[in-house]
Amino acid sequence: MNSARQPDPSPAPAPAQDRAQAQDRAPAPAPRGAAFLLAQIGAHAAGRFAERVATLGLTPADVGLLRMVAGQPGRSQRALAEDLGVVPSRVVALIDVLEDKQLVERRRSAEDRRNYELHLTPEGRRTLGAVSRAAATHEDDLLAALDPDGRARLLELLERVAAQQELTPGVHPGYRTLAKPAAKRKD
DSSP states (O other): OOOSOOOOOSOOOOHHHHHHHHHHHSOOOOOOSHHHHHHHHHHHHHHHHHHHHHTTTOOHHHHHHHHHHHHSTTOBHHHHHHHHTSOHHHHHHHHHHHHHTTSEEEEEOSSOTTSEEEEEOHHHHHHHHHHHHHHHHHHHHHTTTSOHHHHHHHHHHHHHHHHHTTOOTTOOGGGGGOOOOOOOOOO
8 A cells, every 4th residue: 555645636726716716715795785784773773672672561563552552542453453554353463462461441432333442541651651761762872873963864864765665654564574472371
């Protein structure tokens, strides 16, 4: 047995091949652009907001519904479903959660007994006040790098983009993709 190394019979890679292989191994460039930054900051902001409202026993979806009910007391579940862009049965499940937490109550409509009107309870109003304080702190932390003029300009620009994209003001598009709440156990 000869332990001496035999020369590699394959031809040496051409310089162009070497560069191509090196490029394949090079790390991809970091994403750039406004769309990426909006997504990155949005995901970060959403996660931090979820952490803040979790201390109040709420999810971001709960908060959005509380705000919508507070903004238009007496609105029907059907009208809320239309505003959110979801089927009415989905709103029933979402409101069930808030009703279980004693934050929202359903009242029979005086005009149409088949419908329920949605109202905040006194506890719902107190909780919404705590949410407002948490949201103000959240926004201050998130936008700490901007002075008041910069914040106003950013808000103006984001509102213009949202309007051009035909997003419903005040309604997070995430309601359309929320997982259904777990079924209640009857032990």
